[in-house]
Amino acid sequence: MSMTSQTPPSSGGQSLRQWLLSDTPTSRRQARLSALYQGWLALRQNHMAMVGLAILVVLISIALFAPLIAPHDPFVQDLANRLQPLGSEGHLLGTDSLGRDILSRLIYGARITLYIVALVALIAPVVGLLVGTISGYAGGWTDVILMRITDIFLAFPRLVLALAFVAALGAGIENAVLAISLTAWPPYARMARAETLTIRSSDYISAIRLQGAGPLRIIIKHIWPLCISSLIVRVTLDMAGIILAAAGLGFLGLGAQPPSPEWGAMISEGRRFILDHWWVATMPGLAIFAVSLAFNLLGDGLRDVLDPKDSAS
């Protein structure tokens, strides 16, 4: 890799940079940080991935500082000023059917989107990792049964299954998260199992086993860390799908409930005025598009860095 041709970082960073790029790391910490840094340098080469990352950083800051940025309270209604167009006095993106400021609602909506994404990103891969590694490591009947269950969930159309779950659990953000997670874990399980099968038969696992390590220790300390990188790529690429699914549930009125400024629900509200007041439904759609595009771009870049063998290009 042509890492040495990089422009040097700001003053004082030179020695740190050399330490990070050292071919002969002297500690485990240095080796790990070095690997991370080299990955970052490779990712930085990918301009599209950087664009995606930038959008996400902006999104996270918007969500964090929503009360400071938002020009209006997202819940305050002003019926005298309903359905104001773009760029009207005090309302950059106009107002909705109840006179609420659309920009402020979008800004607060970023919190809901991030909340859903973060929860699903915590639940689904962890469940998948657990099921997959246990299945792969144990083998035999455990494997057969767990993989059958995985297949059954994989065989379902995801949105329809999520709809049925939400119907049973009741509408709301938490239940939408649960429903999406329930439909999102199987691919992770498949992936973790495949990785476990290759790792399980490698020599170093036999060596650890001879030293007396139990299955739990082997799975947690020696198999999980090796599954993580492909899992991260998959999660990032899945995020776009998760955002679209959450927005779809919100659009159907099964996710976040009004007056919550969830983007999908906002589109659903604006839908009634689409022909006369197009901006009410258009703006939240653009927000969803930008964020899921960002995750797709970043995911593509991460895949090229962490998992070059799967790269499609």
Place this chain on the structure above:
Amino acid sequence: MANFATETERRPWLPLPPWARGTLVTLSSIAVTMLGLLFVTFLIGRVMPIDPVLAIVGERATEEQYNAAYRELGLDRSLAVQFFYYVSDVLRGDFGTSLLTARDVSSDIARVFPATFELATIGILFGCILGVPLGVIAAVRRGSWIDQIARVIALVGYSMPIFWLGLMGLLLFYGILGWVGGPGRQGIFYEDMIPSVTGMILIDSLIAGDWGAFRDAFSHIVLPASLLGYYSLAYISRMTRSFMLEQLSAEYITTARVKGMSEWAVIWSHAFRNIRVQLITVIALSYANLLEGSVLTEIIFAWPGIGSYITTALLSADMNAVLGGTVVVGLVFICLNIFSDLLYKVFDPRSK
């Protein structure tokens, strides 16, 4: 499935030839998957906060009436027995009665399914006709502007909420330009004018020989179908591109070129021939995904298909209809998956 195959290879517990054992294993795994699907919908139906008895007898029923209906529904038996009855009902095509339409759910589904089928089929045709050539050209001219455009088209397709794209399409092509028919399957003028034979209006109007009705139906279906098809276009063009790249870097392609074969022949009668099977499996898979995408599209376009049916039922807590619709969509989805699997096994000589 691969898993099962290795299990049986290790210890042949049935004295059967390999092909029969293979078929048996495939059939049993299909049966298990379908049973699993029914079990999940059964469980969903059981954990519902809605009391199915109250839904039938109403709030003012006496305790005897309530208990009678309770026994009638078989709710006093064990869960295993209830599940057994549920499966046998479904196998007979009985999904119960819809609270909303007061008709059999199965006859409701039979009525709405052709609309979805029509929409999804036109959509997949659109996706294939544009997606396959786009993918091939992108692979052949790798890195060119057309490859970049194909990449952008796919990225946008993966990132755009389909219901929003539908709204925007409706705004632009119907509201502003007036090029297409509005929501619904037909204009008011043609409503109920065409006798239903197949349930698919395009075909029914052709059978009736009514060109006006055909044009009207076409102007209504073209927008939702092409938007839906756009999503399969994104996927199909990406997959075509990567399959083609793999073939084009193979040695037999170099040989063909060295022999002096024309580039057209190299691409279409050598490389493309070898990706046909993979491509068909991809198309079958994206057809299955299209069914799912049609749920949201149908709502935007007031399309009276199975997606509209499920969501309307959902919002009025009509659980029989929701679960019946879910089972049917799930079954079609599984069948398409299995079909693409089988196709691969039958037509790809390498998998034998």
